[in-house]
Amino acid sequence: MVTTPLLPSDYLDLVSPLRAGADLRGRIEAVHPETGDAATIVIRPGRGWRGHTAGQYVRIGVDVDGVRLWRAYSITSPTNRQDGRVTITVKAIPDGKVSNHLVCRAKPGTLIQLDQPTGDFVLPQAMPAKVLYLTAGSGITPVMGMLRDIEFDDVVMVHCAPQPQDVIFRNELHDLVADKKLRLTEVHTDTDGMLDIARLDALVPDWAERETWACGPAGLLDAAEEHWTEHGVQERLHTERFRPSVVVAGDGGGEVTFSATGKTVDADGATPLLDIGEEAGVLMPSGCRMGICFGCITPLKAGAVRDLRTGEITEAEPGVLIQTCVSAAAGPCDIER
Ligand SMILES: Cc1cc2nc3c(=O)[nH]c(=O)nc-3n(C[C@H](O)[C@H](O)[C@H](O)COP(=O)(O)OP(=O)(O)OC[C@H]3O[C@@H](n4cnc5c(N)ncnc54)[C@H](O)[C@@H]3O)c2cc1C
Known part of the structure; x- marks a missing residue:
């Protein structure tokens, strides 16, 4: 009282x-x-x-x-x-x-x-003999967590950044190199161009034997997944994406109604409904913003939405929930927010 x-x-x-x-x-x-x-x-x-x-x-x-x-x-x-x-x-x-x-x-x-920490981009229980970290830009962060935590006998890192001064943790990485705890190749994309994944043969000749953790932009990770699969060693590659890979962006969007808030806005077929709602000032729950944590799920009251990762269309039915961070309008729809 x-x-x-x-x-x-x-x-x-x-x-x-x-x-x-x-x-x-x-x-x-x-x-x-x-x-x-x-x-x-x-x-x-x-x-x-x-x-x-x-x-x-x-x-x-x-x-x-x-x-x-x-x-x-x-x-x-x-x-x-x-x-x-x-x-x-x-x-x-x-x-x-x-x-x-x-x-x-x-x-x-x-x-x-x-929130409590989560994610499966982690090292296995049985430590691999040889490790490769393939990173670019801010994708170095989870790998730095690993480097600071566990020492391996044989660890190689290939890291891409526009210029030397853009390499996050550069001094610490070079200290590890000086202590012979890491072999590092920096690719400076402003001068060297984007890393062509085929260059790995020259940079890390035994790359296919290494358990690999890769984190960076979609282009790098897509190329790595293709390369590892072509060589039949895809089970040795572990990737972490900071953004969802958008496979299909629909041409047409539609009018989106947020019925609980009473707002209606036009949306294209490529922008996640989470962004559309936030932009319109609707209180939208959100989480990872890439379809992994389900922190954004919301009832779809009417209409249809497209999953931007797969192109799959979901139509409204009683009880249907959608992940607003990876769904775009596929025609007029009503989101219960
Ligand atoms: C598992 C996981 C781990 C992550 N770890 C880190 C980390 O350690 N360090 C870090 O800096 N970020 C990390 N991110 C990315 C981070 O969550 C945010 O997406 C990022 O900081 C952008 O948020 P924002 O609010 O600044 O951009 P927003 O305001 O959400 O977006 C602004 C614009 O940037 C675009 N955009 C959104 N995210 C990105 C992105 N990651 N790269 C390029 N363009 C983008 C949007 O489409 C939009 O056009 C991680 C993401 C995930 C899913």
């Missing part, structure tokens, strides 16, 4: 937001610039944090201009960090709401929402 209309926990949140039993949160403790457009964010997770396995990612909820936005970031700190903090390393992308906020504006002391 004393705290009505709030709950006692709302007051506890003010004094002890990271306590056990509260919704999982974290406090940003520091922001360290890494390159011109990337920064490492040091987070002190709340008491309920269960810890991660190297290579996993965490979904974080950040308030940007009064709107809570959720994104996924790979954990770059080692699993045994003594002070219990975890780090993520974020590269600001042009027009990116959360990445620019975190890299340019996040302040120590800020509270963020956290």
Whole structure:
């Protein structure tokens, strides 16, 4: 009665937001610039944090201009960090709401929402004798988590970035090279051009014998998957994508109604309904934004949507749920938000 209309926990949140039993949160403790457009964010997770396995990612909820936005970031700190903090390393992308906020504006002391870490881009129980890390741009982050966690006798990394100064963690990588813990090839795409996957034969002659973890843009990962499959060693390749591979973008979109909010907007056949809703100011649940976490599922009340990964059309029926992050309008539709 004393705290009505709030709950006692709302007051506890003010004094002890990271306590056990509260919704999982974290406090940003520091922001360290890494390159011109990337920064490492040091987070002190709340008491309920269960810890991660190297290579996993965490979904974080950040308030940007009064709107809570959720994104996924790979954990770059080692699993045994003594002070219990975890780090993520974020590269600001042009027009990116959360990445620019975190890299340019996040302040120590800020509270963020956290999910438990997840993801299967991890090392196996039985450690492989030879490892290859194939990365580009911010795709280095889950691999850095692995490099900081576990040492292998024979590990090679091929990393692509436009220029030397764009290589995130460059000094640390070169320290590992100096200590003979890593063999590194940097491909500077501004001068060398994009990595032609066939060059691996020259760069890492025994690539096919290596257990490989690859993370980077879709073009690199698609080429790697094709190459490993052609050589019959696809089971040795593990990939992590930061964005869904859009296979089919429909030509025609349609009028999208968000019936709970009472908003109607025009949508093309290529833009995810999650983006359409957020743009229209509709409160949309979201998660990984690439169809893996199901954090965005929403009832489709009427009409049809297209899965941007497969081209599959889903039509409204009672109880039908869609993943708004990988679905676009395939004609007029009504989304229950
Ligand atoms: C499992 C997983 C792990 C990830 N780990 C990291 C990480 O460690 N470090 C990191 O920096 N990012 C990581 N990401 C990407 C991150 O979740 C966000 O997608 C990214 O920061 C962009 O969010 P934003 O809000 O800034 O962009 P938005 O405002 O959502 O998008 C702005 C524009 O950029 C495009 N866009 C969205 N995402 C990307 C992208 N990844 N690359 C290029 N263009 C994009 C959009 O289509 C849109 O046009 C990860 C993603 C996943 C799924």
